[in-house]
Amino acid sequence: MKQPAARPLLWLGALLAVYLCAPFVASIPQIGQADWAGVDWRATWSAVAVSVTSASVAALVILAGGVPLGYWLARSRSRAVALLGFVVQLPLALPPLTSGVLLLFLVGPYSTIGQLFGGRITDSFTGIVLAETFVAAPFLIVAARSAFAAVDPVYDDVAATLGHHAMSRFFRVTLPIVWPAIRAGLALAWLRAFGEFGATMMVAYHPYSLPVYTYVVFGGQGLPAMMPLLLPTLAIAIVCAVLSVYARGPHVAHTAPAENGDEPASFASAAPARAVTGLRLAFDAQRRLGAFSLDITWRPQTRRLAIIGPSGSGKSLALRIIAGLDHNDTGSVMLGDANLGALPPERRPIGYMPQDYGLFPHMTVAQQLAFPVGADAASARYWLAHLGLDTLTARLPHALSFGQRQRVALARALTRHSQLLLFDEPFAALDTPRRRRLQQSLRALQREIDAVTIIVTHDPDEAALLADEVLIIEHGRVLQAGPVNDVFRRPASLRVAELLGLHNVGEGVVRAAGEIETAKGLRLPYAGTPFAPGTRVMWRVAPRALRATPEGAWTGMPAGHALRHGDRYVTIEMGGEAFDIAAEDAPCTNDGVQRFSIEREGVSVWAAPHS
Structure with missing residues (x-):
């Protein structure tokens, strides 16, 4: 049996899933070696509180500025804004330690801003928030920009025609549409801020955040002493994962019957009273x-x-x-x-x-x-x-x-x-x-x-x-x-007739009273307004004006069939012109030359537009 084409992809996905789960499985047998007795729980929970609080403050800062920035990056076509979009993603590519060094140039004790604040920005809670914001902000900005770029502009257009100004359209239409993506980006930014180590260590070694405290314990007391500190980190990760799944909620879809749902509604009653304008x-x-x-x-x-x-x-x-x-x-x-x-x-x-x-x-x-x-x-x-x-x-x-x-x-x-x-x-x-x-x-x-x-x-x-x-x-x-x-x-030109889907239409010249010659040389009779010989005109032959009959004065050959609005037509080639004729008026056989009659009253003629 032939294997489905998607099977290799499933195996690759399963392999990565196994790898991502393997560290958690490998850690289970090591739990017994953890030094639970030597844990300083007071310092541990203090570090957890610092990380949770700083990550939450950083997430609020990122949300307040990242959503407008993402909207701006998505909607602007300026090269300068495109360059800005590239720059704000650089923290994703930089090693965290490098990000911390760059922040020291900006807010360190010897920088202009650092001296302005007396060197109190670093080694402080503020420094932790600044480091986490710098490193984690791109996660929300990228998500917001992609979400705003994916919003169909028609929603903004419709909202405008329904009376809403720009700010109302943003907060009541655009933002709710992109909010699931922004919420996901915000969750990633919070998790990235919570787990930030490198930049935080460079900018604000104190007070200890949980990643920094874990590093300090590992460096001073070894792996057994550090292992209990994994417990709050894993617990917070599990809580975030559960909340993420819960936030999606069950997908409930109503299915309306396609046919009954599309039946025209009844219009028997009168509409609400409205002034006739x-x-x-x-x-x-x-x-x-x-x-x-x-x-x-x-x-x-x-x-x-x-x-x-x-x-x-x-x-x-x-x-x-x-x-x-x-x-x-x-x-x-x-x-x-x-x-x-x-x-x-x-x-x-x-x-x-x-x-x-x-x-x-x-x-x-x-x-x-x-x-x-x-x-x-x-x-x-x-x-x-x-x-x-x-x-x-x-x-x-x-x-x-x-x-x-x-x-x-x-x-x-x-x-x-x-x-x-x-x-x-x-x-x-x-x-x-x-x-x-x-x-x-x-x-x-x-x-x-x-x-x-x-x-x-x-x-x-x-x-x-x-x-x-x-x-x-x-x-x-x-x-x-x-x-x-x-x-x-009376279409004004052959192009108009084509756009209207009209058939049996052409241009010609009046040759005698009640007779025109088409562009292909076919002579057609017509009734109605007389035109002087030599007048350029347009003509149209009604399908019912053409009929196959042994006594007909015109000859032609069937050349195809067409179906329009449930009615069958046969295409006849006559004198170089193509005419559609109702199927019941067509010849009984499609073989050879047939004779046709053309009713004069069924041929309309009107003046052609000037070139």
């Missing part, structure tokens, strides 16, 4: 980021809006500018008569939903809804019941299904009575059936609330369902904007 959004967004520049202007006339574009087109950046999460170089963001561009994100009446909904991992559903500044408790209770969340209030985000998370994020935004709801591809990570259900749920909610909603998406079907007007952008520029029906019926 009739607000409209208007914005000019201009932003340069390296080689990329965003320059778009939009004046929509309705409340349900969508921004469509490929990845990297600037649609999410535009949404962040509207939310105030990114700087607008020039231009304005107006909601009715209010100039949102002059306000920080925490003062804008908005609700922001990123792709993963931005639920704070340390808050229950009830705490999420109580978090927004100015949250309405009555509204929170209403939306909990209305969105089917009232039985989930004690759950953390990891215990919720995708659909439940989306509804919690919606409820959280709605408890502030937000006038502007911003959705950044909220369904991108979901499978198609679940995405369609949640889209329908959001569409039902849009009908209830009197808020402007903007959906950023690359899915044209999603935009058509959730918006009345669309803005199509690429490379930071507007390709087309207008009502959904107009844009989908």
